[in-house]
Amino acid sequence: MSNSTFRDSIATVDKQGKRNWIFAQRPKGRWYNLRSFVSLFYFSVFFSLPFISINGRPLFLLNITEGKFILFGAIFWPQDFFIFGLAMVAFILFIVLFTMAFGRLFCGWMCPQTIFMEMLFRRIEYWIEGDAAAQRVLAKQPWNTDKIIRKTSKHLIFYALSFLIANIFLAYIIGAKALQQIITDPLSRHTGGFIAILIFSGVFYGVFAFLREQVCTIVCPYGRLQGVLLDKNSLLVAYDYQRGEPRGRFRKDESRALGDCIDCAQCVKVCPTGIDIRNGTQLECTNCTACIDACDRMMEKTGRPKGLIRYASENGIAKKEPFHFTTRLKIYAGILTLLLGIITFMLMSRKPVSGTVMRTAGMLYQERGTDSLTNLYRIKLINKTTTPIPLVLKLEDEAGKIEMVGHSTITVKAEGQGEGAFFIVMPRNALHNRKSALQIGIYQDNKRIAGMRTTFLGPVQ
Numbered sequence: 001m002s003n004s005t006f007r008d009s010i011a012t013v014d015k016q017g018k019r020n021w022i023f024a025q026r027p028k029g030r031w032y033n034l035r036s037f038v039s040l041f042y043f044s045v046f047f048s049l050p051f052i053s054i055n056g057r058p059l060f061l062l063n064i065t066e067g068k069f070i071l072f073g074a075i076f077w078p079q080d081f082f083i084f085g086l087a088m089v090a091f092i093l094f095i096v097l098f099t100m101a102f103g104r105l106f107c108g109w110m111c112p113q114t115i116f117m118e119m120l121f122r123r124i125e126y127w128i129e130g131d132a133a134a135q136r137v138l139a140k141q142p143w144n145t146d147k148i149i150r151k152t153s154k155h156l157i158f159y160a161l162s163f164l165i166a167n168i169f170l171a172y173i174i175g176a177k178a179l180q181q182i183i184t185d186p187l188s189r190h191t192g193g194f195i196a197i198l199i200f201s202g203v204f205y206g207v208f209a210f211l212r213e214q215v216c217t218i219v220c221p222y223g224r225l226q227g228v229l230l231d232k233n234s235l236l237v238a239y240d241y242q243r244g245e246p247r248g249r250f251r252k253d254e255s256r257a258l259g260d261c262i263d264c265a266q267c268v269k270v271c272p273t274g275i276d277i278r279n280g281t282q283l284e285c286t287n288c289t290a291c292i293d294a295c296d297r298m299m300e301k302t303g304r305p306k307g308l309i310r311y312a313s314e315n316g317i318a319k320k321e322p323f324h325f326t327t328r329l330k331i332y333a334g335i336l337t338l339l340l341g342i343i344t345f346m347l348m349s350r351k352p353v354s355g356t357v358m359r360t361a362g363m364l365y366q367e368r369g370t371d372s373l374t375n376l377y378r379i380k381l382i383n384k385t386t387t388p389i390p391l392v393l394k395l396e397d398e399a400g401k402i403e404m405v406g407h408s409t410i411t412v413k414a415e416g417q418g419e420g421a422f423f424i425v426m427p428r429n430a431l432h433n434r435k436s437a438l439q440i441g442i443y444q445d446n447k448r449i450a451g452m453r454t455t456f457l458g459p460v461q
Helices: 030-051 078-102 105-109 112-129 132-140 145-174 176-184 187-211 213-219 222-229 290-301 314-318 327-348
Strands: 060-063 068-071 074-076 236-239 309-312 353-359 366-368 372-383 389-396 401-404 410-412 417-427 435-444 447-457
Touching: 030 060, 030 105, 030 112, 030 145, 030 176, 030 290, 060 145, 074 078, 078 105, 078 222, 078 327, 078 353, 105 112, 105 222, 112 132, 112 145, 112 187, 112 213, 132 145, 145 176, 145 187, 176 187, 187 213, 236 314, 290 309, 353 435, 353 447, 372 389, 372 410, 372 447, 389 401, 389 417, 410 417
Parallel strands: none
Antiparallel strands: 060 068, 068 074, 236 309, 353 372, 366 372, 372 417, 389 410, 389 435, 401 417, 435 447
């Protein structure tokens, strides 16, 4: 393809606008082996994490329906949203910083889409249908017994794996115990959960059996950010055009005046998104390193140095500059460090009990005798520990007092919520404004563990 037209089309769509199915050749080499080890670690973590508990509490849980989140054994509730907000900002900043420095390294090495597709589903496809050439032959041949068996077997295994992944994914949301109940109890008791599993299974099956690289090139917004975040100092999978051009076919025992690229197109054949890395940095490239292994193998066969395609920056290839942190990277890194410090401080100072206190809406103050006024309040408390806590409310640094409605204590169950109602009784001579700010202390065994502020509504002065 000429240099003037290679960006006018994409590898996954033909000239008629139809899907061009990518038959990627199976990669082999050092980088692929490293990615295989990383994927084994990834799979072991993904499939085991929801079932690991510490003191009866899941190690990791994102229960969106109940607003309950557990990260590494620490429980968070919607009241901790500010910490989550800062954590999300820090995470986005980290992605920006990481991408500016290392391109789409995450996509090739840690993205669930890439790992499951290339290291699990694609390997099953190679096992059943053969390598790329055999898959092309199978796709073109008429439907016979062999093709039906191979295609049916592949899709049945694909759906079974998708069903398993959907169950694990659901365990991250509702917890392993709730998932076990859905599996073991009668279907009629968990119809909604079973439908959710079927929906997730269908989505995963559609992604890995049909959408595939389209997720990376069309659906995923991260790839679109590349053009904004990358610069000439970003480290990514790149072709050394200084060394490789002009390219030309290799002929044994022939003196060669051309570049090191022998135009074998092996880098294109192994690419899971079908691009030619020799055309420069492209949106579709996930930095999976398959082209590096393919090129290194050909360089070794022809007696040339490896590294024609390698991790490098544009300035590293054009100007031979070593990779270094630019001023922009240092600024972002400084902001990220500051945010992480704030988040750490907030986590360290987080109280075991939190909640909200609200004066009963629509009610004015009530007179009690001739010298006191009362306001009615409701309080909701959240216990972030693994044991039930009996709590007592006290009015701090004020002349008034708290009178509970019903029980004198509020018992909040482990990792649960509790609520109660109470009056605040204030002497008239202690009120000097229409609204007075009050501090309520929350005590466990006469030890103050948290505090909340509210207002007391009195008469107009």
